[in-house]
Amino acid sequence: MSKQEHTDADGSEAAPTSEKLVELAKRRGYFFQSSGAYGGVGGFYSFGPQGAALKGNVEDAWRDRFAVAEGNMEIDAPTIMHEPVFEASGHLEGFDDMLIECPECGASTRADHLVEDNTEYEDAESLPIPEVEEIIAEYELVCPECGAGLADVAVEDFNLMFATNIGPGDAQPGYLRPETAQGIFVEFPRLKEYARNQLPFGVTQIGRAYRNEISPRRSIIRTREFTQAELEYFVDPEENEPDLESVADVEVVLYPASEQNEEDGEVLETTIGDAVSEGIIGDSWVAYFLGVAKPWYESVGVDMDRFRFRQHLSGERAHYAADCWDAEGEIDGNWIELAGFAYRGDYDLSKHAEHSGDRFTIFKQYDEPKTVERATVDPDMSYLGPEFGGDAQAVVSELETLAARDRAAFEGDTVEIELEGETHEIPVEHTGFAVEEQTEAGEHVVPHVVEPSFGVDRLVYTVLHHAYREDEVAGEERTYLELEPEVAPTFVGVFPLQGDDELLAQAEEIVADLRGSGLSVTYDDSGNIGRRYRRQDEVGTPFCVTVDFETVENEETTVTVRERDTTEQKRLSIDELAETLASIREGDLEFDEL
Template sequence: MSEHEHAETTATTDESTSEQLVELAKRRGYFFQSSGAYGGVGGFYTFGPQGASLKGNVEDAWRDRFAVAEGNMEIDAPTIMPEPVFEASGHLDGFDDMLIECPECETSSRADHLVEDNTEYEDAESLPIPEVEEIIAEYELACPECGAGLADVAVENFNLMFATNIGPGDSDPGYLRPETAQGIFVEFPRLKEYARNQLPFGVTQIGRAYRNEISPRRSIIRTREFTQAELEYFVDPEEDEPDLESVADVEVTLYPASEQNKDDGDEIETTIGDAVEEGVISSPWVAYFLGVAKPWYESVGVDMDRFRFRQHLSGERAHYASDCWDAEGEIDGNWIELAGFAYRGDYDLSKHAEHSGDRFTVFKQYDEPKTVERATVDPDMSYLGPEFGGAAQDVVEELESLAGRDRTAFEGDTVAIDLDGETHELPVEKTGFSVDEETIAGEHIVPHVVEPSFGVDRLVYTVLHHAYREDEVDGEERTYLDLEPEVAPTFVGVFPLQNDAELEAQANEVVADLRAEGLSVTYDDSGNIGRRYRRQDEVGTPFCVTVDYETVEDEETTVTVRERDTTDQKRLPVEGLAETLAEIREGDLEFDEL
């Protein structure tokens, strides 16, 4: 390839891009369906050498921004957890999708997806099951596999968790985690100690999660095993406030619920500061993390012209969330959820405290000790025992609870309590009720949780899709990936111009220097130089270095450095080349400045 390549480039955004991308991903080692030798299995994908590297780079970029830069901890919890964890979290009872099964071919489909794909309804997931059944009947929707009508078929809830057993014999039931969050929540009593019991603090985790999707589809966008990057940020709801000033000027595209509910509703362009001030985003903490996330998404290669934040409608919010916004990327005309930003309140910690008996609180120290009145009971057990038998301890607990919430109930001669649906009158003198003054230094509070939860696989697909380009170089068609240097699987390709021992030796020295600088490098001496450029363009390698005869013959040792997008080439000295390319990768130097 000459040093005078000329590229005319346009982004490819038509509906065929996904098909072309999936084909490229398989051919070039980004991702492909798992267990192909056995016919493949739906919803499971293997990331090849390029894909694993890209995915790892995206994870590292997320870790740098949301763990390191924010000063948060990171943990790595097991992917299998015992059943009581998910009883407490609500996943056993409330983690369902709408299942409809064809009576003819027995194909299972997600009923809300059928509605969204074949009607004008865009958010069928938020609708109740009876309404979804009515829509299926009204539009006479059919099985996507065999075409049989589904008008009279019942839609049922299907729990998405994978069940397993822990241990042999009479083993304990367990589940593969459907989100990484629970691994953080159940360890809160210990994690708060690592944070020195000081709020606010955050805990991050990057790891696998599992959901037994009814109908996995669109390659790695909807799978049964996937990677999440989650941050659980614990705050004092009465005192802790985010640094909104640092993100106030971040410009965002928002699609709030109020606009979605209008017939002519539309996205709004605003800033994080204005959105909070005008009440579009009600939670300052959610707003803060939206402001952090937007520039981060741009830095890893998401096209900001195809990116927005959409607020959940009331019917689609998870059981734990009081408010939630999704980061969404547009792919082939469809908006794909990339992350959720939820205000979970104290739901998770309170539920785990209730079910485990452990303490999921943080002690909040007062600036000065306070004197407070405490209502207590010290019941006469010689009276309660004969009167209530085995239920005497239940009576004590009811009295303690009543004293804490309504001391006026003890002002008469008797006090009434409810026990197993029956009301019992007890003499107040037998309860040992008293009100005493006590000096306290603080109180135990249940922190609230703010959760930014990122889907890594979907983000990888979106980055690839938004980076896909087709152009012509010197009259030849070219496909390349316009990947950001920070996340590209390989940063530099190094080629000897020809199969020549001297050129190859010099090229290998360049490879060693670049790798010593921490750059990801590939060496390629197969085929003509133009084909080698094309191979690296197609996998998104930002730069190629060619060692030619000028390199070994001239007094100053120089090489040709070629930039992927423009195909521009520059002659640079080998001395200092590694440092120069490292500066470009870090964003401290531009290629056209050389």
Template sequence: MSEQQATTDASEATSEKLVELAKRRGYFFQSSGAYGGVGGFYTFGPQGAALKGNVEDAWRDRFAVAEGNMEIDAPTIMPEPVFEASGHLDGFDDMLVECPECGESHRADHVVEDNTMYEDAESLEIPEVEEVIAEYELVCPSCGAGLAGQAVEAFNLMFATNIGPGDSQPGYLRPETAQGIFVEFPRLKEYARNQLPFGVTQIGRAYRNEISPRRSIIRTREFTQAELEYFVDPEEDDPDLEAVEDVAVTLYPASEQNKDEGEEIQTTIGDAVSEGIIGDEWVAYFLGVAKPWYDAVGVDMDRFRFRQHLSGERAHYAADCWDAESEIDGNWIEMAGFAYRSDYDLSKHAEYADDRFTIFKQYDEPKTVERATVDPDMSYLGPEFGGDAQAVVEELETLAGRDRAAFDGDTVEIELEGETHEIPVEKTGFSVDEETIAGEHIVPHVVEPSFGVDRLVYTVLHHAYREDEVDGEERTYLELEPEVAPTFVGVFPLQSDAELVDEASAIVDDLRAAGLSVTYDDSGNIGRRYRRQDEVGTPFCVTVDYETIEADEATVTVRERDSTEQTRIPIEDLPETMSALRTGDREFDDLE
């Protein structure tokens, strides 16, 4: 067995143990189990909900509060025209192949990736995927029947619904939280005082009707996104690259991926920009912000990288896009995408909606400009074009703004419903006039860091999973960062003695009053209680014993999860000390 295969097998074994631990200890489990379960839907239990909430709070602190961005909470159901404008109705598809024997549907690109040398089959066209399935004689993952010759079809991932009774309005559950931000831009810009740049964040549910959800909470049909849409003036707004230029990163650019033996590159954000590896400075800035944040919440930096999208997988509106990826089970999974979306989203909504998706850009000094206008003679256009006269006016206005040279001759040509018409220039009222203007309306460009919260939670748990031996006994524990651990401290009375129980209960109240997440446990021997807290990732345990109530100075034992080392701390100092441990202002080794 190769070293790589052994590593993969060990990682998969870790995943199996982690999923079992998650269900047993209340992190996550498949939903609706009493009714047989539903694929792609998971419930976060008490521990998982707390961990997920802590991760979301940490994201909010870094990407909303620290960056000075707004946060909104938009509906998860939106009307059909929103997704017609965004392009989701026509282009939000995955590749589906159906087994001719058992009838199971599968992601065709996943079947290819799992059984061939192709690592990114999603970037292939449907005919190419069909050819690969035939060439490798791929079979159904469920029953083993051959899939060669089966049609691969595009399957739209959005969940459809109806808004209201009767002849209700068609709507969809949002496939991303971003559209809720884009749709509300005309009002949000007012809250930003019409000043660029500004950012809007949102943490919320999104829904995708995945063909074959798999790998627990890594690929589900309902999930949480944390997204930032940052609106900029592409001609004037530049990021503060100096703040992140020294951040060390592991990059896997498209140029390396296209090589037979391409390798990841170890560099810094500053060098990556200067060498042209990262083409957009705004994308580079947010990669630099994200890297230390991922480290802080517990992602193993030895199993973390930023991978650039290949041209075939990059959205047509994205000038550049990089994914934050973590290694799980020998595979790299996407945890976030960082895209420069240009003005695509706001321009599309401006085209479909009845509002203005621009910002007025004030000039430092007024400018005198030449502006081409038309003032058509309607007494000519009306009889000539009838009901199409207004459409002719609009075409003339568009042409004047785009190509004033078209009006240089005696006639000007316009196209209406595929037919060309010649109109005398004198009837168009064409003129070029000088005008003094104070500014112009521009469509902002958008930079989007989009984080998948569920996948990050899974990564944090997987990277935190540990097994060791303590006092001759095997131990499983989660080495979670204190900032995100569901419970920060467990409090135990050594025995079920009334005086010990009262003292422990008072400590619980004091620690909770200090803003710490605390659990109380008086069941079983003290070693068993330690093991329970280790397994759910509680960083510290406080034990109240007879020395606490009998000594001149009341002290308690504080135990650290990872090392299992213990020390005694005065009760009166406990809330302050534990708070300092959580924020990182003090280290456990320094408490002695």
């Protein structure tokens, strides 16, 4: 039976809803809006004891697969970075959402969300602002808060970064990072040394990011503070190829841009190998990481009947990305982004090299030295100094760049350069331009970047939503979370059947033994045994161990072990309990095999 086929006792389909899940999450300590004592703050959520444990397990599973198993390193960079980083990355100018402000009540709304929620347009984020304004006028859309018309209201760009100051007095402007990626890119000159200057290599990071969302919504799906798990994989585009054979047979559901642009477009069921050979996925590195990600998502509990990879349309793809695919999960009929897989080219490292003056390259040794022609400049500073003053060095840099890019520009009597938007003519005789033969042992290569970027909070929500179940046990309605043992916050609950001293002592001894074996254990001696089972079912605990009188009276010391999903019970020897449960958690043993 698939995870979508569970039914109520009367045979009707038990469709879990976000409303039920949010209520359960608050009641059982998964997540809830933060600062509730002060009325709460939109877009900020706290993870309770169960949620923090689930989130931590998901992060550990990601680290095991994308850092450890792939042989990548992990770093932990600051969450606040100073302004030059974001000038170089383009976030200061281009990290915007569409804002529309109601002229009557002043409520701010994301214009693209307003369009998507009230029209047939599904991807308004990829549309230009003038077109969004036209749609709002055509459909006579109104403010969701007060109902005032928004047809003639301008849509504006709103930068999503949180600004701050670093230090007192004339403080240095800084920003809370909107993604963890920049913390990896700016450290590339040092990280390449740890990789012994050998491509390819990958750097991972799991950490907080911040975006001042206009209208955060849907609990932890869209928040202002969230956790990302990102891998920046640095490759030589001319030499490095992924191990596609290892993922070629992975079956995937793809929704390419070509199908999205068709009126009756459909998803494609194929394999990674076929998708690459047929040109559906254009970049082999992106294809490789899609192939790695799909079984990993399944292992942590995402329902594969409600999972797909969707290719970005040209209008929504970042300007630096040659190709990008999103992993998406279905929630109550809506598809939400869980991760993005982008081929970023050399954009990031080139930009940081340009703005910082540091070297963001890898030196690639030739098999044999090569003699090449190089265009060089040796400017006459006695001319440039008086002519350009403090900008003389910037002129030198522009001349060097131009010589490397376009020798023909120096063929006339003067050469043109652009400096701060102004064009300047410089006599070629003062540039020291020359073409020389040089013998080189290698060349400096700017690596290209492949980026799988995962949203942890959204994944946690999806795992919970896809695990939500309702059924009936012994004539009583039950709610439970069918969480994978690998990520469940608590793996086993231990209960003494009654408050008998001998039962209590035996139960506490079992708790200590299981925890000593590395298992997450909760102890509960409150209420009747049925209610204790229900509490653990509702938080997704896979197994419950009950210490009863048979445990202490029989010669062979055994306990009852109950499995969450089927409620089936079996008796196991205490001596083998920890080893058996650990084997089940690692996937080496199934409960029904006992």
